[in-house]
Amino acid sequence: MRALSLEIIGASKSFGSFQALAEVSLTVRAGTVHALLGENGAGKSTLVKGIVGYGPLDDGELLVNNRQQQIRTPRDSHALGIGMVYQHFTVAPGLSVAENLVLSRGDLNWRIDWPLERKRLNEFMQRMPFRLDIERPVSSLAAGEKQKLEILKQLYLDRHLIILDEPTSVLTPQEAEEVLGLMRDMAHKGDISVLMITHKFGEVSRFADDVSVLRKGRLVGSTQVSATSQEELATWMMGAAESAADPVSQKPVDPSAAPRLDVRELSVANDKGTLAVSKLSLAVRPGEIVGIAGISGNGQRELTEALLGQRQSASGEIRINGARYQASRREMQREKVFSLPEEPLRNACIAGMSVADNLALRNFDQPPLCRQGWLINRRAIQTQATALIQQFNVRPADPLRPIGTLSGGNVQRAVLARELTDDVRTLIVSNPVFGLDFASVAIIHQRLRDARAQGAAVLLLSEDLDELLEMSDRILVIHEGEINFEVAADQADRATLGHYMAGGGHEDQRAAGAA
Amino acid sequence: MPGLPTVLSIISSFALFVLFLAFQGKPAFEALALVFEGAFGSSFAWENTLQRAAPLMLTALCVALPARAGLIIIGGEGALVLGGLAAATLPLWLTGLPPLATLIAMGMVAMLVGGFWIGLNGWLRQKRGLNETIGSLLLSYIAIALFNHLVEGPLRDPSSLNKPSTVGLDYSLMIGMISEDSFRVHWGLVAGIVACVLAYVLVRHSVKGFALDVVGGNVRTARMLGLPVNRLVILTCVLGGAAAGLAGMYEVSAVQGSANASLIVGYGISGILVSFAARHNPLAIIVCATLVGGIEASGSLLQRRLDLPDATTLILQGLLFTNLLAWEALVGRITQWRIRLEEHANKSKGAEVQHG
Structure with a gap:
C-alpha cells in the first residue's frame, strides 16, 4: 500500500494570547478518507497548515507511517509525500495542463525537454483514474476540471497523503460528487489517504470513512462515520449542552x-x-x-x-x-435601524480613520456633530468619542488612533458604542x-x-x-x-x-x- | 507626517536629476541653479510660474476630489480641452449679452461639459463596473480626438491658416491680468486658489466630505451606514471634472483667445503629478502646483543658457513622480515596521510574534 498514515498527537498553536489549537490528537488511517468538521474559526485550517508546514505547530508530534517526523516548512511535508489542495485554485490559467504539471515540479533543469515530458505525462495520465487532455489551456477548464488538475498535480508529484481544504466550495454539486467519489475510490484502492476539511454533513456521510470534529480549537470527537449520525455531528460542531445557561427571566413578547x-x-x-x-x-x-x-x-x-x-x-x-x-x-x-455585522473592521469601520471618526459614522450628519446643516464639528466628534470610549471601555483610550490598530475586542466594543447608545x-x-x-x-x-x-x-x-x-x-x-x-x-x-x-x-x- | 514622502521625493529626484545631467557632461549644479532662477528668481519668473500653476491647481482637483472617494482619475486633460472648446464656441451662439454675463456663462458651460465628461467616468464605474483609471484615460483620448475633429473641421475659423482654431474671442471677452503693471498673471490664478480653498472646506470640514472619506475608506461600511455611494462617487467626479473644465475656459479666455491645439499641452497630465505630490490635499495642491509650474517655467532658460532640450524639465517631472510613488510605498512600509516594533516592545509577556 502506497497510501500514508498520519497520526497527530497533542497539536497546539496560539496566535498571541489566542489559543487557536489546543491538544488536538487524531489519526488518519492509510487508505481512508478522513473528514475534519468544524465551524469557521474552529482551528481546522490552523491544523492542516501545521501538517503541511505553512504555519508550524507550537507543540505536538506528527507520525507519518508510524515514524515521528519534524515538519517545519512545506519542503519537509512535500519530501514526505504530503500535499495540499487549497480552497482556491493555485493553477496558472495562462498555461496548458502539461505546463502546469511540469512547472509544479521544483527540480527542472534550465532546459525543459518538452517532447520527453509530454511522453511521460501521457503515460502518467494513462495510469490515472481520471484524465485531462494535457494540451488544453487551463483557462478553458471548468471549475471541476481545475479541481481535478489540482488533484492530478498532487498525484504527479507523488504525494500519498492529500489534504483538501473545503474542496467543493467552488464546485457545482455534480462536480463535487464526481471529484470526491474519485478521491474515495483511489483511497480505497490504497493509493492515497485523504484528509478533507469540510462543513457539509452530506459529504461526510457519503465520502468519508472517519470523521473528527473540532470546536474552538479543541477536538470534540473522532469516530468512524458509520458509528455516528448527522445529528450527533451537528451537536459536536455547535457545542455540547453543558454550558447552556438558564434563560434569564425576560418579559414575554407580546404575540399580538x-x-x-x-x-x-x-x-x-x-x-x-x-x-x-x-x-x-x-x-x-x-x-x-x-x-x-x-x-x-x-x-x-x-x-x-x-x-x-x-x-x-x-x-x-x-x-x-x-x-x-x-x-x-x-x-x-x-x-x-442599527447593526452589528460580523468582521467589524471589514463591514462596519474604516480601518484608516480614527476611533473618534469611526464613532461618529452614524450621526456625523446630525447636530451637534454637524453645524448649520453642512459643517462638521470636529470638536463635538472628539467630545462624543471621549465619552463613548470611557463608557464602553475601549482600549487604548485614544480617540485619534486609527481604529485598525486596535485589537478585535476593542474594535467590536467601539462599534457597539456607536450602534447601541442611541434609542434602538x-x-x-x-x-x-x-x-x-x-x-x-x-x-x-x-x-x-x-x-x-x-x-x-x-x-x-x-x-x-x-x-x-x-x-x-x-x-x-x-x-x-x-x-x-x-x-x-x-x-x-x-x-x-x-x-x-x-x-x-x-x-x-x-x-x-x-x- | 503626511508631507514626508513629498519632501523626500523632491530631494531624491533633484539628486537623480543632477546625476542625469552630470552623466551627459552638462554643468549639473549650474542647471539646478537655473531651474530655481527660472522658476522663482525674479518677478518675471514668478509671473511665468504662477501663470502655469493656475490651470494645474484646477486639473489637480480633478484628481484629488475623486481620490477622496477612492477613485484614481487620470483623464483631466479631456475635461480641460472639451471645457475650453465649449467656452470658446459659446459666444458664437450666445450673442447680445454684456461681456461679464457672457464670461460667466462661458465658465458655467465649461464646468458643465468638464463635469459631464468625468461624471461619465464615475457613472461607468458605479453602474457598469468599468475601471475608472483606464476609463478616464480612454475617455480623455476620445475627448482630444473629438476636440481635434471639431477644431479642424466644423468649428474651424476659415481665417486660421497655419494653426486651426475656433473663431477668436472678441477682445471684450478676454480676461486680463490681475494687474497689468506689477503682477502680470491672469485671473485664472485667483480662480484656482479659490477652487482649492473651497475644495479644502468641502473635504475637510463638510458633512459631504466626511461621507466621501467613508466611501473612499470602505465601501461596505458606507453601504451599511446607508450612504448613497453611487451618488457621492459621481458627485466627486462631476466636481473634479468641472474644475478641469474651468481650467480650459481660462486657457481660452485668458491665454489663447480661441480653442486650438495649444490647449493640449499636458496640463491635465501634470495635474496628476500635482495632486499626488499634494497627497490629494487641496491646500497643498496650491503649493505643489506652484512648484511644478516653476519647473515647467524654467525650461526655456535651460534651453537658452545651457542648450539643453526643452524636454529636460519633463525628465525632472517624471523623476519627481516616480520618486513620489516610490517614497510613498517606502514610507508606508517604514510606518508599519515601526508600529510592529512598538508592539513588540509592548509585549512584555514574551509571546512570540508570528511573521508571515
Missing part, C-alpha cells in the same frame, strides 16, 4: 404586536449569481430576539448583507414598521462575539438584552448554538437559503435543531439517491 422587521419572500444572489437566499420570510416583533441558526454557507452572509444594504436583493421586500425599507440613511435614522428600534446582528474574549462576549450579550428590554426588535444570526439558545426568544433554522424550521427557544433542543441544520429530511433522501 405588529412585526417591526418583516422580511417577505426575499431572494438574494451570491457573488457567483446563483440564489443564496430564496423566498425567505421572517418577522421580528418589538422586544423580541429572533435567532437564526444554520451551518455557515447556507445564505446567512447574503441575507445579512441584503438587510444591511450591502447587497441588492433579487426579489421580495424588507419592511420596517410596516413601510418598505431600502436601507437608505434617512430610513435608518427615522426607524432607528431594530437591530441586525451577525456573529457578534466571533473570536472575542470572555469579557467582551459578556458585555455584548448584556447590551443585546438591554436593547431587547427597551423594545428593540433584534435579529441575531449566529453559528454558535449556545449563543442562540441563551439569547433568543425564537429560533429559526436556515438551510440552503430557506427557513426550514421554527421553534420557541424554551422548547428548542439541540438534536432537533441539528437535524434541521443538516437539512432535515431531504438531505437523507438525496444521499440514498446518490449511493
Whole structure:
C-alpha cells in the first residue's frame, strides 16, 4: 500500500494570547478518507497548515507511517509525500495542463525537454483514474476540471497523503460528487489517504470513512462515520449542552404586536449569481430576539448583507414598521435601524480613520456633530468619542488612533458604542462575539438584552448554538437559503435543531439517491 | 507626517536629476541653479510660474476630489480641452449679452461639459463596473480626438491658416491680468486658489466630505451606514471634472483667445503629478502646483543658457513622480515596521510574534 498514515498527537498553536489549537490528537488511517468538521474559526485550517508546514505547530508530534517526523516548512511535508489542495485554485490559467504539471515540479533543469515530458505525462495520465487532455489551456477548464488538475498535480508529484481544504466550495454539486467519489475510490484502492476539511454533513456521510470534529480549537470527537449520525455531528460542531445557561427571566413578547422587521419572500444572489437566499420570510416583533441558526454557507452572509444594504436583493421586500425599507440613511435614522455585522473592521469601520471618526459614522450628519446643516464639528466628534470610549471601555483610550490598530475586542466594543447608545428600534446582528474574549462576549450579550428590554426588535444570526439558545426568544433554522424550521427557544433542543441544520429530511433522501 | 514622502521625493529626484545631467557632461549644479532662477528668481519668473500653476491647481482637483472617494482619475486633460472648446464656441451662439454675463456663462458651460465628461467616468464605474483609471484615460483620448475633429473641421475659423482654431474671442471677452503693471498673471490664478480653498472646506470640514472619506475608506461600511455611494462617487467626479473644465475656459479666455491645439499641452497630465505630490490635499495642491509650474517655467532658460532640450524639465517631472510613488510605498512600509516594533516592545509577556 502506497497510501500514508498520519497520526497527530497533542497539536497546539496560539496566535498571541489566542489559543487557536489546543491538544488536538487524531489519526488518519492509510487508505481512508478522513473528514475534519468544524465551524469557521474552529482551528481546522490552523491544523492542516501545521501538517503541511505553512504555519508550524507550537507543540505536538506528527507520525507519518508510524515514524515521528519534524515538519517545519512545506519542503519537509512535500519530501514526505504530503500535499495540499487549497480552497482556491493555485493553477496558472495562462498555461496548458502539461505546463502546469511540469512547472509544479521544483527540480527542472534550465532546459525543459518538452517532447520527453509530454511522453511521460501521457503515460502518467494513462495510469490515472481520471484524465485531462494535457494540451488544453487551463483557462478553458471548468471549475471541476481545475479541481481535478489540482488533484492530478498532487498525484504527479507523488504525494500519498492529500489534504483538501473545503474542496467543493467552488464546485457545482455534480462536480463535487464526481471529484470526491474519485478521491474515495483511489483511497480505497490504497493509493492515497485523504484528509478533507469540510462543513457539509452530506459529504461526510457519503465520502468519508472517519470523521473528527473540532470546536474552538479543541477536538470534540473522532469516530468512524458509520458509528455516528448527522445529528450527533451537528451537536459536536455547535457545542455540547453543558454550558447552556438558564434563560434569564425576560418579559414575554407580546404575540399580538405588529412585526417591526418583516422580511417577505426575499431572494438574494451570491457573488457567483446563483440564489443564496430564496423566498425567505421572517418577522421580528418589538422586544423580541429572533435567532437564526444554520451551518455557515447556507445564505446567512447574503441575507445579512441584503438587510444591511450591502447587497441588492433579487426579489421580495424588507419592511420596517410596516413601510418598505431600502436601507437608505434617512430610513435608518427615522426607524432607528442599527447593526452589528460580523468582521467589524471589514463591514462596519474604516480601518484608516480614527476611533473618534469611526464613532461618529452614524450621526456625523446630525447636530451637534454637524453645524448649520453642512459643517462638521470636529470638536463635538472628539467630545462624543471621549465619552463613548470611557463608557464602553475601549482600549487604548485614544480617540485619534486609527481604529485598525486596535485589537478585535476593542474594535467590536467601539462599534457597539456607536450602534447601541442611541434609542434602538431594530437591530441586525451577525456573529457578534466571533473570536472575542470572555469579557467582551459578556458585555455584548448584556447590551443585546438591554436593547431587547427597551423594545428593540433584534435579529441575531449566529453559528454558535449556545449563543442562540441563551439569547433568543425564537429560533429559526436556515438551510440552503430557506427557513426550514421554527421553534420557541424554551422548547428548542439541540438534536432537533441539528437535524434541521443538516437539512432535515431531504438531505437523507438525496444521499440514498446518490449511493 | 503626511508631507514626508513629498519632501523626500523632491530631494531624491533633484539628486537623480543632477546625476542625469552630470552623466551627459552638462554643468549639473549650474542647471539646478537655473531651474530655481527660472522658476522663482525674479518677478518675471514668478509671473511665468504662477501663470502655469493656475490651470494645474484646477486639473489637480480633478484628481484629488475623486481620490477622496477612492477613485484614481487620470483623464483631466479631456475635461480641460472639451471645457475650453465649449467656452470658446459659446459666444458664437450666445450673442447680445454684456461681456461679464457672457464670461460667466462661458465658465458655467465649461464646468458643465468638464463635469459631464468625468461624471461619465464615475457613472461607468458605479453602474457598469468599468475601471475608472483606464476609463478616464480612454475617455480623455476620445475627448482630444473629438476636440481635434471639431477644431479642424466644423468649428474651424476659415481665417486660421497655419494653426486651426475656433473663431477668436472678441477682445471684450478676454480676461486680463490681475494687474497689468506689477503682477502680470491672469485671473485664472485667483480662480484656482479659490477652487482649492473651497475644495479644502468641502473635504475637510463638510458633512459631504466626511461621507466621501467613508466611501473612499470602505465601501461596505458606507453601504451599511446607508450612504448613497453611487451618488457621492459621481458627485466627486462631476466636481473634479468641472474644475478641469474651468481650467480650459481660462486657457481660452485668458491665454489663447480661441480653442486650438495649444490647449493640449499636458496640463491635465501634470495635474496628476500635482495632486499626488499634494497627497490629494487641496491646500497643498496650491503649493505643489506652484512648484511644478516653476519647473515647467524654467525650461526655456535651460534651453537658452545651457542648450539643453526643452524636454529636460519633463525628465525632472517624471523623476519627481516616480520618486513620489516610490517614497510613498517606502514610507508606508517604514510606518508599519515601526508600529510592529512598538508592539513588540509592548509585549512584555514574551509571546512570540508570528511573521508571515
